[in-house]
Amino acid sequence: MKLALEKKHELFREEVRTFLAEKLPPELAQAGRLTTSSFSEPQHNLPWLKILNEKGWAAPHWPKEYGGPGWDEMQKYIFSSECAKAGTPPLSPMGLQMVGPCIMGYGTEEQKAYYLPRILKGEDYWCQGYSEPGSGSDLASLQMRAVSDGDDYILNGSKIWTTQAHHANKMFCLVRTSTEGKPQQGITFLLLDMNTPGIRVEPIITMAGEHEVNQVFFDDVRVPKSGRLGEENDGWTVAKYLLEFERGGGSSAGIEAALERVRIMAHAEAGSDGKPLASDPAFKRRFSDTKIALEAITVTEQRVASALAGGKNPGAASSMLKTARTEMMQRIDTLGIEAAGLYGNVEQMAARQPGSNVEPIGPEHSLTAMPRYLNNRAASIYGGSNEVQRNVMAKLLLGL
The missing domain is CATH 1.10.540.10 (Acyl-CoA dehydrogenase/oxidase, N-terminal domain)
Incomplete structure (x- = not known):
């Protein structure tokens, strides 16, 4: 390499x-x-x-x-x-990075011809219907039912933590079509229209004060079977394929940019001695340790990318990268809060809206320090919690 x-x-x-x-x-x-x-x-x-x-x-x-x-x-x-x-x-990664590759891998020719161009043009804006109340990282325990009725399924239940469902016109969704055998064997993967009668979206406001996630309710929602991706009761196979791309896709470029933001902040803000925080020995050590650890992640990404170039799926490496990236992001966010100082604690929702004419309190770079920190607390949970990722790695790589 x-x-x-x-x-x-x-x-x-x-x-x-x-x-x-x-x-x-x-x-x-x-x-x-x-x-x-x-x-x-x-x-x-x-x-x-x-x-x-x-x-x-x-x-x-x-x-x-x-x-x-x-x-x-x-x-x-x-x-x-x-x-x-x-x-x-x-x-939005939902279409481009997640359901798009799944449609390529498991969709019919008709589904590919219809959905993929629409994703590229932004005509379809997707959300993900996976987690349910009481069924998050243990996704195999999901209970939202889809009952066969002729050429349709009738859906009843709810999904939660559904990111940008209030904007989406499409959802890729896991539903239970059978209760026989192992829990994973009765799950089906569906593509559905969010404008279908019986779907209701309720907002969930995050700790950062943002409306990003929702709970979605389904009340006798009729979904055509032509929207099924893969075979009935084999949605777990499709879901695992998608999760490999959700967990392992992309790169740490955004995390590198976040660390650079912290570096700039640390040079602009004063430490307890009145000198730039970047010169404080303790902060400098933490920053250097973080930078070295991030470089290790980047090299690992490039090794995985080389494997992908050879036609392999991310596999267990996706769990490794998901865990390392999310915990690294949280580590950088913590440094960012330290660099922002007291101004990082000021809630300034209006000032941080694009195009706002509200003057920020304190330096502009402090506006997003706390919201980033709070938002990224969820990063080690979504896509399968990092505890689950470590179990995946232990099983597939170590044979435990």
Whole structure:
């Protein structure tokens, strides 16, 4: 595995930088800087998706036959890194990174032809119907029923922690179609329309004061069986495939950008001795240890990327990367809170809205320190808690 950039990759990096300098509107760059999670609002990410799609760069990880750019793994990494540095609003991962690859792997030709172009154009905005009250990391215990009725399923139950369901017009959903045998054997994977009668979305406001997640209720919701992905009662196979991409997809480019933000803050803010916090020996040591650990994650990502380039699935490596990335993000958030100081404790929802004319209290870089910290507390839980990821690694890699 080569870590140094080849000439073609250096040229590609310059191409990406030029594109971002010319095509990223200032208002979208501001929205990207103020985003406090891996999800930006659709009024920001959809215009950026359109710009990328016109260039053919909307889906870096998709095969060329489905509309991807045909990049190698290093090009994908360079693109992610440069977008993170430029502060582009993150695109919604639900369609591009999660259900899209699943449709490629398990969808019929009709499903591929219909859904994949719509994901690239932003015509379908997806949410994920996995977790339920009492069924989160133990996903096999889900209870939302789907009863067969001719060419349809009738759904009753609810899903919770459904990110951006209030914006989505589509959902990929796990439902229980059988109670016989092992719990995993009675689950089916469905693609459904959020505008279907009987679906109700109720907001859940996070600790950061944001409306990002929801609870979704289903009351005799009729879903065509043509929306099924894979075979009936075999949705667990599709779900595991999707989770490999949810947990292992992407890169640490955004985390590297977050650490750079902390570095800038630490040079701008004073420590207890009145000197820049970056010169404080204790902070400097914690920052250096974090930077070294992040470099180790980046090298591991590149090793996994080399395997993916050979046609392999992420497998257990996705659990390893999911665990390492989320805990690293939380570690960096903690440094960010320390660098922000007292201003990090001020709730400034209005000031951190893109385009707001409300002046922030304190430095602008302190606006998002606490919301990022609070939002990313969930990172070690969603996608399967990190405790579950360690069990996966122990079983698949160590044979325990």
